[in-house]
Amino acid sequence: MQLDTRKLGCERDERWLFSDLDWHIGPGELWRVEGPNGSGKTTLLRILSGQMADYTGTLLWQGEPLGRCREAFMAAMLYIGHRPGIKKALTPLENLDWYQAMSTITGGARTRREAGLEALEKVGLAGFEESPVEALSAGQQRRVALARLALGHQTLWILDEPFTAIDRDGVRQLEAWMMGHCRAGGSVVVTSHHDSGELSPASDVLKHLRFDGQGGVHIEC
Numbered sequence: 075m076q077l078d079t080r081k082l083g084c085e086r087d088e089r090w091l092f093s094d095l096d097w098h099i100g101p102g103e104l105w106r107v108e109g110p111n112g113s114g115k116t117t118l119l120r121i122l123s124g125q126m127a128d129y130t131g132t133l134l135w136q137g138e139p140l141g142r143c144r145e146a147f148m149a150a151m152l153y154i155g156h157r158p159g160i161k162k163a164l165t166p167l168e169n170l171d172w173y174q175a176m177s178t179i180t181g182g183a184r185t186r187r188e189a190g191l192e193a194l195e196k197v198g199l200a201g202f203e204e205s206p207v208e209a210l211s212a213g214q215q216r217r218v219a220l221a222r223l224a225l226g227h228q229t230l231w232i233l234d235e236p237f238t239a240i241d242r243d244g245v246r247q248l249e250a251w252m253m254g255h256c257r258a259g260g261s262v263v264v265t266s267h268h269d270s271g272e273l274s275p276a277s278d279v280l281k282h283l284r285f286d287g288q289g290g291v292h293i294e295c
């Protein structure tokens with residue numbers, strides 16, 4: 075898997091959040107995107123995940139301009155944003171069922187229900203499968219959203235502040251998932267305001283893209 079940006083730029087309110095960004099996201103790489111509030115992290119992730127067309131430059135998926143392979147890209151990429159993107163009136167299991175139906179994820183011999191139950195168990199929600207999401211805590215609701223990571227077969231994960239409201243054990247588990255995903259050849263782009271702990275600086279897969287808040291972006295491999 076390979077996502078590249080060529081001369082990528084985005085201007086907001088007559089201010090360039092970033093410009094001329096040449097970036098290669100390859101297999102086995104975990105990119106942590108850092109920077110002060112308002113520097114452009116979410117904007118960059120929304121562009122990378124194909125949700126925003128208001129940018130300059132080019133995005134290449136597997137070497138092809140995104141516009142020409144959008145369907146393949148969307149099937150290979152999983153985005154989880156600030157908003158959990160789950161329906162609060164439904165149960166966690168119904169949310170995952172709906173998600174699988176929408177994204178045409180096939181779970182092999184497993185039914186969607188079996189796959190959903192397994193994913194919810196992995197995120198620590200065994201026993202809450204049939205509770206309305208609106209009755210769950212903020213951290214549990216976020217876990218419902220993160221359960222999509224356990225379901226899918228997407229190679230590229232784009233995660234905006236995934237640790238929000240997650241307790242320490244959950245953070246460690248998510249960190250381990252991300253590392254494991256990269257070691258299996260997948261890629262992760264993640265923003266986080268957490269200082270340290272959840273992504274080990276010693277990790278062999280971890281790389282950094284830092285916004286300096288002045289329109290500069292620095293890549294540290």
Ligand SMILES: Nc1ncnc2c1ncn2[C@@H]1O[C@H](COP(=O)(O)OP(=O)(O)OP(=O)(O)O)[C@@H](O)[C@H]1O
Pocket residue numbers: 086087091109110111112113114115116117118
């Ligand atoms: N829809 C929009 N229209 C106009 N300006 C926007 C829009 N969305 C974001 N911005 C502006 O773009 C800049 C970057 O916002 P962005 O959300 O990407 O920052 P961020 O680095 O993710 O911040 P935070 O750390 O607070 O989440 C901010 O100045 C913001 O006001």
